[in-house]
Structures are given as structure tokens and as C-alpha cells.
Amino acid sequence: MSMIDGLERPVPVPFDWAKPFWDAANEKKLVVQHCGPCDLNIYPPKEKCNECDTTEPLGWKEVEGKGHIDVYLVIKDSRIKGFRGAQPINFAIITLDEDPGLNFLSNLPGTPAGEVPVGAAVEVIFDESVEVGRQLVPEWRVIG
Numbered sequence: 001m002s003m004i005d006g007l008e009r010p011v012p013v014p015f016d017w018a019k020p021f022w023d024a025a026n027e028k029k030l031v032v033q034h035c036g037p038c039d040l041n042i043y044p045p046k047e048k049c050n051e052c053d054t055t056e057p058l059g060w061k062e063v064e065g066k067g068h069i070d071v072y073l074v075i076k077d078s079r080i081k082g083f084r085g086a087q088p089i090n091f092a093i094i095t096l097d098e099d100p101g102l103n104f105l106s107n108l109p110g111t112p113a114g115e116v117p118v119g120a121a122v123e124v125i126f127d128e129s130v131e132v133g134r135q136l137v138p139e140w141r142v143i144g
């Protein structure tokens, strides 16, 4: 039984330049973009690097899906239609261990709303229950 039962997620729209992210998710891999000239990792996917004016397309690299919970809030009365059946729901910011400059958002499936252990280790999951329209969506789960 997942915390996110009842949550209607918006179907991710894979822009052409973000498609590798969603394709990797379908293979249960977490990838981020990489700008060669800046040697900078980038997430969420962007069309181009904001730090430099390179015309090179951004590359992609797989990262280890491990992180820590930085901060969170609980959504209780969102008017976003898809959230209504799932509220209250966690909304946590995850810092990636491999690159603390990267943050991911997660509802932390399996962690009751409001009981988020700030600072706890998390790992990425590609659970079938978060499959939306045959697109696997990365989520994060508290370890241990």
C-alpha cells in the first residue's frame, strides 16, 4: 500500500531535449545533464546550460540514485486537481549525494505525511505504482 495511492500525477511531457531523462527512467536509471565546458551537472533537464553560452548540446550521465532529505513541507489544501485524492502529501527536497548541487522533489512514497525524517538517506525508486501512461517516474524512498 503506497502513500501515493490516489495521486493522479500529471503525465510527464518529454520535450525532445529532455527525452533521454525519461527514456533512462523507463530503464530504471537516473540520469542528469552534463555541460562539458562548465563541467557542471544539471537537473532538472534544461534545453541549454544557464552557466555558459556554449552551443554544444548538453550531455547525459548516469548518477547513483542516493541522496538525503534536505527540507520538506506537507501539502494539505492544494487546489491542483491531481493532488486532491492524496492530500495531505509530503513534498520533500532531496539533495543528491553524488552532487550536492542537484536537488530533486519527491512525495516520499511510503513515508506518512508530516513524518518525514529530515536528513535521512533516501534512494531513487522506479516503482510500478508510479507508472504514468507507461512512463516510469523516478521517486525517492527513505532507506531503513
Ligand SMILES: [Zn+2]
Residues within 6 Å of the ligand: 035, 036, 037, 038, 039, 040, 049, 050, 051, 052, 053, 054
Ligand atoms: Zn555550461
